[in-house]
Amino acid sequence: MGEVSLEKLLQSKKYRDVCPDTVRRVWGECTKKYKKPKDVDKAAREALHGITGAFLTPAEAREIAWAMQAWAVGGRTDAQLENVLNKHASTRERLPIPEMDALYARIFEITGKTDRVLDLACGINPIYLGARGIKATGVDISQTVVGFINTFRDSYGMPVEAICADLLCPDAIPRERFDVALLFKALPLLERQRSGAAADVMGAIDAKYIVASFPTRTLGGRNVGMAAHYAEWMAGHLPRDRAVAGRFETGNELFYILKEI
Helix, strand or coil: CCHHHHHHHHCHHHHHEEEHHHHHHHHHHHHHCCCCHHHHHHHHHHHHHHCCCCCCCCHHHHHHHHHHHHHCCCCCCCCHHHHCCCHHHHHHHHCCHHHHHHHHHHHHHHHHHCCCEEECCCCHHHHHHHHHHEEEEECCEEHHHHHHHHHHHCCCCCCEEEECCCEEEEECCCCCCCCCCCCEHHHHHHHCCCCCCCHHHHHCCCEEEEEEEEECCCCCCCCCCCCHHHHHHHHHHCCCCEEEEEEEECCCCEEEEECCH
16 A cells, blocks of 8 residues: 555656655655554645645746756857846845855855865756866756756756756765765755755765755845844854865855865
8 A cells, every 4th residue: 555655646746856866765764753654645645745845837947948948049158048047046045146156156265266066965966067168967856857957968068967866765875086075055954854964965975065054044135134143053063174265145045165184
């Protein structure tokens, strides 16, 4: 009965965009909490709903596809690139393009020029990196997002790739050496799903620098002391083999740059 219900969930139209490993992980976690199959199924669907709340809608996905095509055939201008990035919440908040350029200039001022970036829980951010000539490997649980990034590589010749994987599952992080790994607003979300996950993920990264960010304002734009809260959180979760090489704030985000020691 359990396997049948799991297969039904994996084949569900509502969750077909989710990394299958995520569905299996959530199902396994729920089977440890509940005995009745219907309770497991209900809890798993509720958990997946919370995880996928920020996923692209089909309409948004179509808009990104059209915007990417417009960028490719229309001169590949910054205005067209911004139109692509504006379609996803995680990149929209760092626009306009000059502000994104300034953010990465500030990061690379500390890390140095980078040849390879690992972008974890990436959204469509590798599209920006690739358009700026930066080689990037993205990891995300949205199959649609991963498809867009690989299309950016295959159809438009950009130096990017993406893998559909769940950071809370074994072997999700590529076993390769990178110059910089990005974890934008991801660590608290991972820790919320499983205690110790932030340390596990940072410990699995093979990169000279990890750049982690945290929100400093609520979704409604209110300043309620989030920067101080996450500064304290970061101090308590700093890996033993890392030191803080840089710390700064933008309008609504707190950034830490952690260097190997």
